[in-house]
Each structure stands twice: as C-alpha cells, then as structure tokens.
Amino acid sequence: MNNFFRLKEHNTNLQTEIVAGITTFMTMAYILFVNPDILSATGMNFGSVMTATALAAGITTILMGIVTNYPFALASGMGLNAFFAFVVAPIAGWEVALGAVFISGVVFILLSVFRVIDIIDSAVPVSLKRAISAGIGLFIAYIGLQNAGIIISNPDTQLTLGELTSPGVILSLIGLAVIAILMARRVKGAILLGILITTVIGMFMGITQVPSGIGDIIGRPESIAPIALKADIAGALKLGFMVIFAFVFVDVFDTMGTLMGTAARAGFLDKKGRLPKIKNAMLVDAIGTAGGALLGTSTVTTYVESTAGISEGGRTGLTSVVTGILFLLALFLAPLAGLVPSQATAPALIIVGVLMVGAVSEINFEDFTEAFPAFLTMLFMPLAYSIADGIAIGFLSYPIVKAVAGKARDIHWFVYILAVVAFIHFFL
Numbered sequence: 173m174n175n176f177f178r179l180k181e182h183n184t185n186l187q188t189e190i191v192a193g194i195t196t197f198m199t200m201a202y203i204l205f206v207n208p209d210i211l212s213a214t215g216m217n218f219g220s221v222m223t224a225t226a227l228a229a230g231i232t233t234i235l236m237g238i239v240t241n242y243p244f245a246l247a248s249g250m251g252l253n254a255f256f257a258f259v260v261a262p263i264a265g266w267e268v269a270l271g272a273v274f275i276s277g278v279v280f281i282l283l284s285v286f287r288v289i290d291i292i293d294s295a296v297p298v299s300l301k302r303a304i305s306a307g308i309g310l311f312i313a314y315i316g317l318q319n320a321g322i323i324i325s326n327p328d329t330q331l332t333l334g335e336l337t338s339p340g341v342i343l344s345l346i347g348l349a350v351i352a353i354l355m356a357r358r359v360k361g362a363i364l365l366g367i368l369i370t371t372v373i374g375m376f377m378g379i380t381q382v383p384s385g386i387g388d389i390i391g392r393p394e395s396i397a398p399i400a401l402k403a404d405i406a407g408a409l410k411l412g413f414m415v416i417f418a419f420v421f422v423d424v425f426d427t428m429g430t431l432m433g434t435a436a437r438a439g440f441l442d443k444k445g446r447l448p449k450i451k452n453a454m455l456v457d458a459i460g461t462a463g464g465a466l467l468g469t470s471t472v473t474t475y476v477e478s479t480a481g482i483s484e485g486g487r488t489g490l491t492s493v494v495t496g497i498l499f500l501l502a503l504f505l506a507p508l509a510g511l512v513p514s515q516a517t518a519p520a521l522i523i524v525g526v527l528m529v530g531a532v533s534e535i536n537f538e539d540f541t542e543a544f545p546a547f548l549t550m551l552f553m554p555l556a557y558s559i560a561d562g563i564a565i566g567f568l569s570y571p572i573v574k575a576v577a578g579k580a581r582d583i584h585w586f587v588y589i590l591a592v593v594a595f596i597h598f599f600l
Contacts, residue, residue, distance in 0.1 A: 173490060177241055182487040189243075192486025193494025196245050198361030199477040202520055203229070204502055205367055205509050207248045209517045210315075211470060214261035214269070219394030222509045224468040227396070230499035232460030232472055237492030240452045243481055244434060245495045246460050249473035250524050251308035252422055254315055255559040256470040264411060270399075270465045271408030276419035277462025277471075284454040289424060295586035298534065300566045301425050303546035305531035307553035307562045308422065313525025314554040320344030320518035340515050343374050347519035355523065360480060363520050370516035380513050388511065393503035399468030414597035418560035423471050427457045430474045438482045541577045545570040560597070568594035 179185055208221040229247035236244050252273075260269040283289045317323040321341045326332035334341055351366030359365065374380030383389055408416070431454070435447045442448060453474070460472035481491050532550070537543040549566030553559055567590040571583050 177237075177488040177490045179488060179490070184485060184487045186490070188485040189488060189490040190494050192243060192481035192484040192491040194498065195360055195484045196243070196475075196478055196481030196486070196491065196495045197498040198364060199480040200245060200247055200475050201361070201498075201502065202363040202367055203247045203250070204499075204505070205364075205512045206250070206517045206520050207253055207469065208509060209512070209514055210253050210257045211266070214257050214266040216266050216468070217394070217398045219506050219510060220396050220399045220468060222506050223393045223396045223503060224399060224464070226393070226499050226503045228460060228464035228467050228469050228472050230496045230502075232456065232463065232496075233492050233499060234496035235459070236453065236456045236474075237489030237496065239456050239489075240449050241489040242435070242440065242449070242453060243438065243486040243488060243491035244431065244453065244474050244478045245481070245492055246457060246472050246474050247499070248464065248469045249423070249426060249471050249475075250521075251312055251426075251528070251559070252419060252471040252473070254308075254312055254521075255418065255422075258315060259558050259560065260411070260415060264407060265404070266399075267402050267404040268407035268411065269470075270403035270468065271405040272411055272416055272419055273471050274403045274405060274462050274465035275408050275416055276423060277458055277460075277465060279416070279420050280423060280458035280461055281455065283420075283424065284451060284458050287451070289428070289454065291586065292424065293428060295584035296425070296590075297542070297570065297587070299536065299542040299546045300549060300570060301429070302531040302534045303549040303566060304422065304425070304559075304563055305429075306529045306535075307550040308559060309525040309528025309531070310550060311525075311553045311557075311559060311562075312528065313522045316518045316521025316525065319514050319521065320348075321515075339377055339379060343370065343377055343379055343513070343515040344518050346370060346373055347516050348522055351519050351523050363523060366523075367512060367516050367520055370519065371512050374513050374516060379515060381511050383507075383511060387507065389508045390504055391507040393506050396468050401466055402468065403465050412597065413593060414560045414564055417593070418563050419471060421563060422559065423457070423461060423473055424454075427454060427474050430476045430478070434474075434476065434478045434482060437479050438487060541573050541579060544573050564594035564597045567591050568598070 207225045208218045211221045212218040225248050232246045256269045321334045323331055324334040347370030350369050354362035354366055371380050375382050435441055457474050464472040535546045545566050548569050549562050552565045553562030571587055571591045574583050
C-alpha cells in the first residue's frame, strides 16, 4: 500500500489514512438514512434504495482512491435527490427519473473526456453558480420543514406553521436542536449522530419502533432487484432539455467546486491554482452518476465532507478506499435504517440547507445586474418547487438585465445559448 498510494511521498502513513477514512465516513454516513427516506417518497423500496446508496458510494469512492490517489469520497448528493424525488418522479415516475440521472451521467462523461467542462465553467458567472447552490439549500430546507410537520399547507395562505405541540413535530424540533448543538460544537459526524440520537429519543415518545433483537439492527442487505436496471432512458428523453440540463449542470459545478475546495484544503493545487488529474476525478464522479442510476439511486457526487478526513491528515487515495469499504460494510445495517423515522431525518435536511445557503456570501449584491438574477434563481427553486425552473429563470434573466445595463459585452456567448434554452423551457 505504501508503494501504490505513495504514502511517504505524501508525508502520511497507514494509521493516519485509516483514521482519516473513518472520519470522512462518519461525517457523510447520514446519507445512508436520508437518501432512502427521500427516494422512497417516489414509491421506491426503502431497503433497496439503502443498498443501492451504500453500493454506489462504496464502489465509486474506492474507484476515486485507486484512479486519482486523492482522498475524496462520493455518494448520492443532497439537492439532486430532492429534485429527483419531489420534482421529476411525481411527473414522470421514478423509473424515468433514474433514466434522466443515467443520461446526465453519460453527458457528464462526455463533457469530461472532451474538456467541454472548461468552456462551461468559464462561461457561467460566479453569481449564478453560487445562487444555484444557495437555492438548492433553501429547497432542501423547505422539504425538511415539510417532512417535520413544522410547515404545512394552508388553503388561505398557501403555507403556515404546523402544530408545534404534536409529538412528531416535537421530536423533529428536538432533533434539529441536537444536530445544531453538535454542529456548533464541531463534533465529527454531527449529522449522523444527531439522526441516531433523535431516533433513540423517538423510542421513548412512541414514534420510533423499538428493536426486538439484534436482527432489527444488523442483517443481510435488502436486494436491489426492485430498482436496479429499471432506468427508463427512452422516457427520460421525453422530459425535455431543461430537466436533463439541471441534473448535469448541478452535478458538474457541485463536483468541480467541491474538488477545488477540498484540494485547496489538502494543498493539492499547483502554482496556477489548478488541480492535477481533475479530469480523472471528474470522470470518476460521472461514472458514479451513471452507475448509480443503474443500481437504483440518484446522482452520485463528490462530498465536501471529504475535508473532514483531510483535516485528520488524509492525503492519498487510501483514505477514500477506507471510506468506501466502510460504506460497503454498512450494507449490513439495513434493518437499523428501517427504524429511523422521518422526524429524525427531516432535521438533517434543514441543517444541510443551512450549509448550502452559505454560498450566497460570494454573490456581489452591490451590483444589481448580478444580484437580481441570483435572487430570482434562489427564490424560484423553493417557491416553484423546481431546481430546473430556478436555474432556467437565472439564465434567462442574467443576459437581459446585463444587456439593459449596457454590459452586453461582459456576457459569454454560451450564456446567450442557455438563455434561449431557458426561454424555450418556459414558453414553448
């Protein structure tokens, strides 16, 4: 392992890499509970989704470690799983949604191989990239508040505050407080620990099913047969360009931003601020998305939680391999995942939303031509209940407000193409 991962060359050792891998796993293992909870809302089998989630995360993370020798971990991404479950699947079914994810993965692979990503990256303004991330954060938090029963529908005002004294809402509020406290104290694996603690508290409140034996906690993973290889690619092609584009766009820029951010933390960037082997890393991420869709899960992407392992000294792909192995071992915790109530996972969605909304700090609100499109992007995602619509309104409004302000020359030609696509999405 020392020779393969070049541990000495990266000033690390076996023990450090193992600890780093365990740390990364602890910080992102919450996805094993949250992703099945979200995707099962589409009618997909909960246990099968958990198996697919663990397999996709484990295999892709190990592949990342072996191919790139970077300590990056991957799993089904937050935000796009919500787009999958609450926007695409209700319209066309989860099979078509899986087909859309698969197509987006194939497109991502092609973009990586032919370096088209570089053109897109330079064309799309930073304000819209950050607004999309923040908007998805608001969208996720909104879903979390709904799942918790904190926000409910109202015929007069559309939305209103739920019954805060009901047991389910109280448990969700307790869970939110627990995770917030752990996050504030910078406890590693705060979200995962918060979910587990809330689940245990739910047992005393009569909400969580009390396990009757070890078989309710550890057991054989559930088969992925009900969801594997069920992607309806032909149906997905009928969804329209904007839906596929939303999957691709968010995955590409989320991955690129995460890779550059975590790489900077680890000291991997060269003198020009570029990440060596970024093409390989992006390609692994793209393969994970396409492969994950075939297994039966939503878009697989690189996790920013990889910085947790990097902070513990992880510097090579061995960290990723350890994390991936732990995801595969977690397959045998499927019965435990089935005990976790939605009131325990809803707070996790709200907290993830908080973390994603932080991207808004990088938007220049002093420049109205930057602020207005960014604001519309963030606003439309939760209110229109669609990530695709939020992205489209951003791309449509950006060149218009820039041109009116006499800044048409500041706009990359590719943005005009995206504006036309957005116009077609809304009006044709």
